[in-house]
Each structure stands twice: as structure tokens, then as C-alpha cells.
Amino acid sequence: MHAVVTEVTVHSLPFTCGEEDRPWDLTSGPDVYYESFNAQNERLFTSTVADDVRPQDLPFSLPGSFTVQDPAEGHVICLMDSDLIEDEVITSIAFELDGLAADRPDTVCLTTEDTTLELSLEWKDPDTAQS
Ligand SMILES: [Ca+2]
Incomplete structure (x- = not known):
């Protein structure tokens, strides 16, 4: 059983960073994309960039896709x-899909203190993956 992440929807992200609350970009919103990594820290995917994201643009979606081959293995999504x-790394979220394979949810939410990402998932059986 593996899962394909077909889309990542950004519901919230920090628009400033550091103790000085510096904006990511001086004159506009951050240019947001994501990278995904597997447990071996190999980069699986780099998304396209959403330019100049403002708070009123939330939520917005970044297209996939990448495959989580082993739901029990830890993966990381970095919002950049x-x-x-x-x-610059805006937020880095580690996740695993272990325990979800039985229910096969269409989406899963990843949250940290100031970031919420929603992953759209397609679950595939090994048997049918080859066809
Ligand atoms: Ca930028």
C-alpha cells in the first residue's frame, strides 16, 4: 500500500519570521512552494511557485505529485x-501516514504552531500499481 500526494493546500503559514517579525520579502508576500523528502532525506518533489502570497490568498493549492511508498516511514514537507x-525554509513538517492506510482518507491535515497544510491523497494497492 502506498499513497500518492496529489495536491498540497496551504491553509495558514507564518508571514513573518524570526524574533524581529521580518517579512519573507520586503515589498511583497512570500513566493511559496514546497519540497518533499523521504526518510532517507532524498528529495521526492519540488512544486511550482505561488508568487507573492498575501493573507487574503489563503487557502491556496500547490499541485503534486509525489508518492509515499511506505506509509510507516517518516517524510518531510518543507514550505519554502x-x-x-x-x-528560505518557511516551515518544515515531518509526517507519516502510518495508521491511515486502513481508512484511506482523501485528505490529511498537517499542523504546526503557525502552519496548516492539507494533503490530498490517492491510495494505491501494490497489486494494481503496476497495471
Ligand atoms: Ca521571496
């Missing part, structure tokens, strides 16, 4: 701000 010089 694309910048000219060096991209």
Missing part, C-alpha cells in the same frame, strides 16, 4: 520562500 539569492 523562493528568493533570488537563497531560498
Whole structure:
């Protein structure tokens, strides 16, 4: 059993960072995309970028897709701000889908203190994955 993450919907994210509450970009909202990593810290996917996200743009969706081959293994989604010089990590969320495979939910929510992501999932049996 594995799961394909087909879409990541961003419901909330921190619009400032650090103790000084510095905005990600000085003159506009952050340019948001995500990267996903498996338990071996191999990058599975890099999404397209949503430019200049403002609070009123929430929620918005970033398209997939990447495959969680083993739901019991830990994965990480990093929400990033694309910048000219060096991209910055907005939020990094570790997750595993262990325990969900029996119910096969269509979505799963990942939350931290200031970030909420909703993953859209497609569950696939190993038997049918090859067809
Ligand atoms: Ca930026």
C-alpha cells in the first residue's frame, strides 16, 4: 500500500519570521512552494511557485505529485520562500501516514504552531500499481 500526494493546500503559514517579525520579502508576500523528502532525506518533489502570497490568498493549492511508498516511514514537507539569492525554509513538517492506510482518507491535515497544510491523497494497492 502506498499513497500518492496529489495536491498540497496551504491553509495558514507564518508571514513573518524570526524574533524581529521580518517579512519573507520586503515589498511583497512570500513566493511559496514546497519540497518533499523521504526518510532517507532524498528529495521526492519540488512544486511550482505561488508568487507573492498575501493573507487574503489563503487557502491556496500547490499541485503534486509525489508518492509515499511506505506509509510507516517518516517524510518531510518543507514550505519554502523562493528568493533570488537563497531560498528560505518557511516551515518544515515531518509526517507519516502510518495508521491511515486502513481508512484511506482523501485528505490529511498537517499542523504546526503557525502552519496548516492539507494533503490530498490517492491510495494505491501494490497489486494494481503496476497495471
Ligand atoms: Ca521571496
